[in-house]
Amino acid sequence: MTTFLRKRIVSSAIPLVVVVLGVFILARLTGNPVDLYLPLSATAEQRAAFSAEHGFDQPILVQLWDYLGQVVQLDFGESLRTGQPAAEMVLEAFPATLQLAAVTMLIAIVGAVLIGSLAAYRPNSLADRTSSFLSMTAASIPDFWFAIMGVLVFGVSLGILPTSGVTGGPEVWVLPIATLLIRPFGVLVQVVRGSMVAALSAPYVKVARGKGASEKRVVFGHALRNATMPVLTVAGDLTIGLVNGAVVVETIFGWPGIGKLMIDSILQRDFAVLQAAVLLTAVTIFLLNILIDVCYALLDARVRQAVPA
Amino acid sequence: MTATLERPDGTVAAPKRPPRWWLLLGKDKMAAVAAVVLGLVLLTALAGPLLLGDAATRQDLDASLRPPSFDHGITGLLGTDILGRSVLARLVEAAGTTLSVAMPAVLFSLVVGSAIGMWAGYHGGRRENIAMRVADVILSFPSLLLAVVVLYVFTPSVANIVFILALARIPIYLRTARAEAAELKSRLFVDAARTFGTASWPTIYRHILPIAMPTLLTVATLDFCFVMLSESSLSFLGIGIQPPDVSWGLMVAQGRQFLQTAWWIAVLPGVAIVLTTVSATILAAWVRLATDPAQRWRLTLPTSKRGKRRVTTEVTA
Amino acid sequence: MNPLPSTATAEPDARTAEPALAVEHLSVDVHTASGTVRAVHDVSFSVHKGRTLALLGESGCGKSMTALSIVGLLEPVAEVVGGSVKAGGTDVLTLSRRARRKLAGPVLSIVFQDALAALNPVQPVGRQLGEPFRIHHGLSRREAREKAIELMRIVGIPEPRARARSYPHQFSGGMRQRLLIAMAVALAPDVLLADEPTTALDVTVQAQIMRLLRDLRAERDMAVVLITHDLAVVAEHADDVVIMYAGNVVETGPVREVFAKPRHPYTKGLLDSVPERAEKGKPLPAVGGSPPELSAVPPGCVFQARCPLARERCADERPRLTATGPARAAACHFSEELTSV
Numbered sequence: 001m002t003t004f005l006r007k008r009i010v011s012s013a014i015p016l017v018v019v020v021l022g023v024f025i026l027a028r029l030t031g032n033p034v035d036l037y038l039p040l041s042a043t044a045e046q047r048a049a050f051s052a053e054h055g056f057d058q059p060i061l062v063q064l065w066d067y068l069g070q071v072v073q074l075d076f077g078e079s080l081r082t083g084q085p086a087a088e089m090v091l092e093a094f095p096a097t098l099q100l101a102a103v104t105m106l107i108a109i110v111g112a113v114l115i116g117s118l119a120a121y122r123p124n125s126l127a128d129r130t131s132s133f134l135s136m137t138a139a140s141i142p143d144f145w146f147a148i149m150g151v152l153v154f155g156v157s158l159g160i161l162p163t164s165g166v167t168g169g170p171e172v173w174v175l176p177i178a179t180l181l182i183r184p185f186g187v188l189v190q191v192v193r194g195s196m197v198a199a200l201s202a203p204y205v206k207v208a209r210g211k212g213a214s215e216k217r218v219v220f221g222h223a224l225r226n227a228t229m230p231v232l233t234v235a236g237d238l239t240i241g242l243v244n245g246a247v248v249v250e251t252i253f254g255w256p257g258i259g260k261l262m263i264d265s266i267l268q269r270d271f272a273v274l275q276a277a278v279l280l281t282a283v284t285i286f287l288l289n290i291l292i293d294v295c296y297a298l299l300d301a302r303v304r305q306a307v308p309a
Numbered sequence: 310m311t312a313t314l315e316r317p318d319g320t321v322a323a324p325k326r327p328p329r330w331w332l333l334l335g336k337d338k339m340a341a342v343a344a345v346v347l348g349l350v351l352l353t354a355l356a357g358p359l360l361l362g363d364a365a366t367r368q369d370l371d372a373s374l375r376p377p378s379f380d381h382g383i384t385g386l387l388g389t390d391i392l393g394r395s396v397l398a399r400l401v402e403a404a405g406t407t408l409s410v411a412m413p414a415v416l417f418s419l420v421v422g423s424a425i426g427m428w429a430g431y432h433g434g435r436r437e438n439i440a441m442r443v444a445d446v447i448l449s450f451p452s453l454l455l456a457v458v459v460l461y462v463f464t465p466s467v468a469n470i471v472f473i474l475a476l477a478r479i480p481i482y483l484r485t486a487r488a489e490a491a492e493l494k495s496r497l498f499v500d501a502a503r504t505f506g507t508a509s510w511p512t513i514y515r516h517i518l519p520i521a522m523p524t525l526l527t528v529a530t531l532d533f534c535f536v537m538l539s540e541s542s543l544s545f546l547g548i549g550i551q552p553p554d555v556s557w558g559l560m561v562a563q564g565r566q567f568l569q570t571a572w573w574i575a576v577l578p579g580v581a582i583v584l585t586t587v588s589a590t591i592l593a594a595w596v597r598l599a600t601d602p603a604q605r606w607r608l609t610l611p612t613s614k615r616g617k618r619r620v621t622t623e624v625t626a
Numbered sequence: 627m628n629p630l631p632s633t634a635t636a637e638p639d640a641r642t643a644e645p646a647l648a649v650e651h652l653s654v655d656v657h658t659a660s661g662t663v664r665a666v667h668d669v670s671f672s673v674h675k676g677r678t679l680a681l682l683g684e685s686g687c688g689k690s691m692t693a694l695s696i697v698g699l700l701e702p703v704a705e706v707v708g709g710s711v712k713a714g715g716t717d718v719l720t721l722s723r724r725a726r727r728k729l730a731g732p733v734l735s736i737v738f739q740d741a742l743a744a745l746n747p748v749q750p751v752g753r754q755l756g757e758p759f760r761i762h763h764g765l766s767r768r769e770a771r772e773k774a775i776e777l778m779r780i781v782g783i784p785e786p787r788a789r790a791r792s793y794p795h796q797f798s799g800g801m802r803q804r805l806l807i808a809m810a811v812a813l814a815p816d817v818l819l820a821d822e823p824t825t826a827l828d829v830t831v832q833a834q835i836m837r838l839l840r841d842l843r844a845e846r847d848m849a850v851v852l853i854t855h856d857l858a859v860v861a862e863h864a865d866d867v868v869i870m871y872a873g874n875v876v877e878t879g880p881v882r883e884v885f886a887k888p889r890h891p892y893t894k895g896l897l898d899s900v901p902e903r904a905e906k907g908k909p910l911p912a913v914g915g916s917p918p919e920l921s922a923v924p925p926g927c928v929f930q931a932r933c934p935l936a937r938e939r940c941a942d943e944r945p946r947l948t949a950t951g952p953a954r955a956a957a958c959h960f961s962e963e964l965t966s967v
Contacts, residue, residue: 014442015449029462133339136594140586142538144545145561145579148568152576156569203743206699211758211809212730225748237448244453248542262454263546266461278454285449300748301793 008293016286023278024067028060028271054080071279077272081265086276090258094280097250097257101242104177108184109235116192117219117227123197131189138186143245147179147252176253180245184238191234195227202226228299236292240285340595343588350585354408357401369393377573388573390563396573399555400581406556407585410470411537417475419529422482427513427521429483430490437487444480452477453542460548470549474536485528489521523600530593534586541582557582644715645672646849647696647734647817652709654688654695656920663920665691665704667873670947673866675816678843678850680864680881682857684917688873689853693819696851697736698726714816731758735815739822741802745794751805752778752790758812773812781808781838800831807838814846821853836863857900861885866953869893872917872928875947879954889956889964891933927959935960 042050051057055066070077076086115135119128154161154175162172199205200223208222246259254260258277265273334341369389377388377396388396429440456473463469490513493499502512541558543549550556552563557578564574654666666688673679681689694700696711698718710717713733718726738744746754755777756770765773771790778786781804794802803823810818820839824832840863843850852864860867860881867884869877869892877890888894895913915932924930927940939959947957958964 011442011445012449015446018446019450023458026458026462132594133591136590137583137587140534140538140583140590142541142545142558142561142579142582142586144542144558145575145582148561148565148575149579152568152572201701203738203740204746207738207744207806207809208746208757209699210697210730210736212727212732212761213757214727214761217761222746222749226746240449240451243451244542247451247453247457248546251546263457266457281454282450289449301750302747302795 004297005290005293009290012286012289012293016282019282020275020279021064024064024275025060028063067275076276076279079265079273080270081268081273086272089261089273090276090280093256093258093261093277096255097243097246097259098284100173100176100180100246100249100255100257101239103173104180104242105184105235105239107177108181108188108238109231112185112188112192113224113231116189117196117224119189119193120196120200121215121219128193132193135186135189135193138182139190140186141182143179143183144248144252146182147175147249150175150178151252176249176255179249179252180242183245184235184242187238188231188235191231192227195230196223199223199227225299229296232292232295232299236288239288243281334595334599337595339591343591343595346584346588347592350404350581350588351408353401354404358405361395361398361401367394367398376571388571388577390571390574391567396560396577399560400557400578403555403557403560403578404581406467406550406554407537407540407558407582410467410474410540410550410556411533414471414474414478414536414540415529415533417471418478418532419482419525421475422479423486423518423521423525425479426483426486427490427517428509430487430492431494431509431513431517433491433494437491440483440487444483447477448480453539456539456543457546457548460543465543465548465551467550467554470540470543474539477539478532478536481528481532482525485524486521489524490517493517493520523596527593527597527600530589530596533589534593537582537586537589646675646713647851648672648710648712649692649696650710650712652692652695652711653707654691654700654704655707656691656704658703658921660921664923665873665920666695668709669868669870669873669875670709671866671868671875671878673817673849673851675847675849676843677865678840678852678863680852680854680860680867681870682854682860682867683870684855686917686920687870689870690821692870693736693821693851693853696817697730697734697819699736728762731762731815732813733816734819735810735813735817736819736821737803737807737810737823739825741799741806741826742794744806745802747794750791750793751797755790755805755809755812758809762813777808777812778805781805781842783808799827800834803827803831803835804838807835807842811842811846811848815848817849817851818843819851819853822855823852824859825854825856832859839863857896869896872923873920874928875957876929877954877956877958878947879951883951883954887964889950889954889961890929890958891935891960891964892929893956894964895932895934927957929958935963 048057055063058066067077074087076090078084079086079089082089115131119125119131122128150161160171161174196219200219202223204226205218205223208218213221243259246257247263248259249255250257250260251263258281262274262277262281264270265277334344369392371393375389375393390396390399425440429437455477456470459473460469493516499512499516502516507515540549541556541561544556544558545562547562550559552559560578561575561582564571564576564578567574649672650670652666652669653664655662656665669688669692671679671681681692683689691700691704695704695706696718700706706719709719711719713729718729718734721729745751752771752774753767755774756765756767759765759770759773760767775786775790778790783789783801783804789797794805797805803826807820807823810820818839823839824835827835836859839850839852842848852859854860864881866879867877867881868875869884869890871892877884877888877893879889884893885897888897892913895911898911899913901910913932918924918928918931924941925944926942927933927936927945930936930940933940935958937960943959945957945959947955948961950956950961
């Protein structure tokens with residue numbers, strides 16, 4: 001188990017490092033922020049001073065080295081826009097996204113397991129075909145359009161839900177979560193259904209029925225746990241994809257989360273904030289992957305004992 | 310020692326010809342409708358602009374924000390935008406843009422990803438490891454965010470959008486193709502080819518590709534949705550297709566500010582996206598069934614029988 | 627003459643009471659892409675406690691389908707369309723699902739062929755073995771565990787207490803089959819069906835598993851239905867045999883008598899193809915051809931296409947299973963002709 005985890009941690013850390021380095025270099029390629037932050041009338045000295053102050057006059061490798069040195073000391077620099085420490089801005093925005101993502105995935109997984117299992121229990125029944133069609137549709141709707149439709153119907157026409165902001169009661173959560181939810185939910189229902197159909201037709205399910213197990217016991221005691229593995233993998237990928245959705249949702253609903261922060265800092269060339277945000281996202285994804293690996297190992301003894309290549 | 314009754318040649322029954330694919334398609338009404346919708350979208354994208362001429366760009370401020378109606382000929386059928394341009398004509402124009410991004414991106418990632426994946430899976434060892442690690446890296450980061458960063462660096466031209474979307478999707482094909490190749494390489498017929506000294510690429514092309522192809526095509530059909538959705542999201546965020554070009558996602562973004570006064574500008578392009586992506590998803594599900602010999606029979610069953618379970622066990626004493 | 631095929635034999639201790647399992651006129655249809663086919667046609671047999679009946683036939687002859695319909699585990703595409711399955715006097719086919727579940731384990735139980743697939747890969751074996759006790763006797767987890775360990779000891783798993791925590795993939799093929807058998811006999815069922823229990827194993831392990839089955843049969847006083855395509859296994863371990871071909875019973879009776887004097891040309895063909903019986907220096911005889919597809923079973927005798935005795939009558943009229951001895955029956959118009967062979 002520990003060998004397995006150690007190997008997984010090492011192999012998951014590689015993407016983490018590559019992504020952070022990649023974003024650092026790409027961000028530098030977007031051009032010197034001097035032009036964006038100083039007035040056109042600024043003198044050459046002023047420009048040079050600005051560059052020197054933020055280290056933009058150094059070769060990119062030197063900038064990288066300095067940056068890494070600071071990161072080790074948990075110093076992520078300051079926002080060019082606001083002068084606030086980048087770490088502070090990112091940590092302020094992070095919980096808003098995390099809450100959104102956690103609630104969404106919780107609803108998506110629980111709902112998908114129930115509906116997907118129900119559909120798989122009678123393949124090709126009316127319930128199965130209906131849920132297949134609806135889940136395929138849900139997985140194929142563009143989230144930004146869904147959000148706008150939500151605003152149009154519930155905000156503009158009916159006026160029962162707020163169209164942006166985070167202040168207010170639980171109703172502010174409805175549209176953002178519904179928007180984030182549709183795609184992962186649609187995909188997960190299909191995955192749960194597929195792996196449940198496979199699990200329910202496995203010989204061990206026949207054996208369980210042969211032992212006189214009730215259908216509830218067959219589905220939840222025997223099939224579901226075997227069907228969980230592929231669901232877990234896909235759920236992990238979908239959670240990563242949720243950041244994509246968060247960018248869109250937070251932009252549309254003015255949700256002060258990390259997705260909006262990242263888009264804003266790219267558009268403003270606010271490197272320090274972008275890097276801190278990317279780093280935090282990458283670390284979160286890294287931890288998520290480890291968590292999924294642990295779940296895998298807990299669920300299936302074969303994973304624990306096999307040492308992955 | 311043991312005398313068995315298994316048939317000596319191991320054959321089961323004379324294999325029947327699988328039914329023709331279009332007959333199978335006809336049996337599944339949903340898939341048939343999906344195929345027709347996709348065909349129409351393709352036809353519209355190809356032939357539409359020829360029929361409608363410059364209607365997509367012709368401005369007419371007198372006709373600004375007209376709701377959909379039958380009073381203004383075919384171009385006014387779906388209403389007009391703030392500049393009085395025909396929404397219908399713009400939808401047709403955008404279909405072309407959307408497809409010209411999605412199709413090359415899917416094709417590019419399919420070819421490159423499958424080639425690398427099969428090569429890696431066939432050879433195994435370090436080559437396989439490196440390929441998989443690279444795929445992990447790409448997949449472990451939100452694709453939209455990477456696209457935003459890259460497009461911001463390299464300006465959002467159509468070619469760049471195609472490139473970055475393709476790059477983000479290569480790992481999907483790479484993983485699928487690798488898994489298939491790794492499984493197939495240990496089979497006898499591949500071993501035989503190798504024993505005769507066939508080089509690796511001809512072996513991959515002749516023995517692995519044909520078997521992996523159905524799976525890869527299914528993935529590609531599904532991926533078409535994903536790429537389309539990504540393009541429209543990027544365009545919606547303002548870093549995808551740039552005006553005066555037009556794509557469905559961009560139209561939604563442009564219509565957003567008129568949501569209260571002219572709903573049709575934002576709603577209709579979304580409907581177009583949903584119709585196309587849902588059709589592609591349904592067709593992908595059908596392709597997966599139709600190309601799997603173990604599952605194909607499901608498609609030939611009459612619908613009423615499909616959901617049927619044991620009857621006798623229901624009978625209560 | 628006995629008009630109905632009966633496998634109750636004339637042995638002194640034969641329980642003339644009700645058989646543990648009596649299958650009568652069982653027919654099963656399978657709905658396929660190209661239409662509905664009859665996979666099992668009018669199959670009847672019965673077996674008493676403490677005895678072993680073998681269902682013998684080639685793959686696809688309907689023997690597994692028969693077993694699955696007895697225990698109620700048919701796939702949704704298959705459907706019992708006629709007949710009865712009486713276990714302990716009640717026809718299980720008429721019971722509700724719930725009532726039937728109550729019988730699964732204490733009355734009817736089945737052992738499958740592929741033990742690795744038949745054991746749940748993500749549960750420790752101890753838990754799976756204890757499950758019948760939890761379902762039917764309402765034991766606690768701990769109590770069921772003790773029962774499971776006891777079972778593992780009975781079927782000969784070394785160090786059962788420690789091994790109860792292991793997972794199926796950590797056992798060898800023979801051990802897995804033992805576990806599967808242990809699970810099936812947990813509640814001492816009246817009838818144990820064993821569907822090709824040794825096909826996936828090598829010969830020495832096969833022998834051990836068969837011996838285990840025989841010991842358990844004696845100890846728990848079970849009736850065993852052994853589904854197999856292996857003539858040697860039948861000869862060695864079964865008391866009675868039912869030979870199936872293309873969904874039909876072609877011959878039935880005590881193994882010793884049937885194998886000594888087959889009354890159906892199919893049975894005879896099978897026996898002739900056994901190497902031990904062949905004459906030295908001559909090619910091993912085999913039953914030529916292959917069974918008909920179930921969708922194209924001829925109207926007359928099912929075996930006519932491969933039968934050396936086939937005549938005009940066989941093409942028109944399907945032979946009924948007719949008694950050929952005190953406890954024997956065969957479905958052949960010309961079974962008399964075989965007596966002299």
